[in-house]
Amino acid sequence: MSKPSDLVQGTLDLLILKILALEPLHAWAIGQRLKQVSKEVLQVSDGSLYPALHKLEHEGWITAEWKQSDNNRRAKYYRLTAPGRRHLEREAANWNRLAAAISSVVKLKEA
């Protein structure tokens, strides 16, 4: 099945970049943070998160650095790059454009 009832396809990159724009975090914490700030609405699984992060890193929008986590474990902290920040702005603008269009259709009443 695998129906994404707790995520909108194509928005994961945007969400990750936005979270990292506020503060560098490791993968696991990103998932937790996303869940927390969205009040449990947005939930992303490991199997989605890690590949997405690797893709973003490969595209140069984030960089990784191994550090010690708060719980004294090795963790790969991701940080937004300058191109990443610009990309985030583009993605955010595009989301706003599309979300507004869709919402306007959803709210349509008889002409």
Next chain:
Amino acid sequence: MSKPSDLVQGTLDLLILKILALEPLHAWAIGQRLKQVSKEVLQVSDGSLYPALHKLEHEGWITAEWKQSDNNRRAKYYRLTAPGRRHLEREAANWNRLAAAISSVVKLKEA
């Protein structure tokens, strides 16, 4: 490539159902209407539209009927069913929930 810059994945069903909730239409007209009401923002191709309609019909949310179009051609008019209307409400509610959550994340500033 095929990057959906003019659509958000997973919202096509919702958009189609909503358009049909206002007025029965044939496939080609649905595409036009969607483009029109969204001020050119939402554009859906043939290759997306027809399979989506067939799927919706197969699931019982819409029904089809051959008629003459305004331009005197044969056209398959789709109409929302009662279960389809209920499904539309669920999908719309889910969209609102997720879109609000995503938008709230996108608008985040430093805590």
Next chain:
DNA sequence: CGCTTTCCCTTGCTTACCGAGGGAAGCGGG
């Protein structure tokens, strides 16, 4: 009689995500 427009459809591909799996290291309790 070609040309454009309006309408129908399918096939193969890519992207994006998920579920299920596996592993290692710190930490606390018994």
Next chain:
DNA sequence: CCCGCTTCCCTCGGTAAGCAAGGGAAAGCG
């Protein structure tokens, strides 16, 4: 001291969704 729980890392195989590119037919018009 070991065992289980949590935290953290990752990959693989599958599925869903949409798109580009193909195809066709019939109406109307010059």
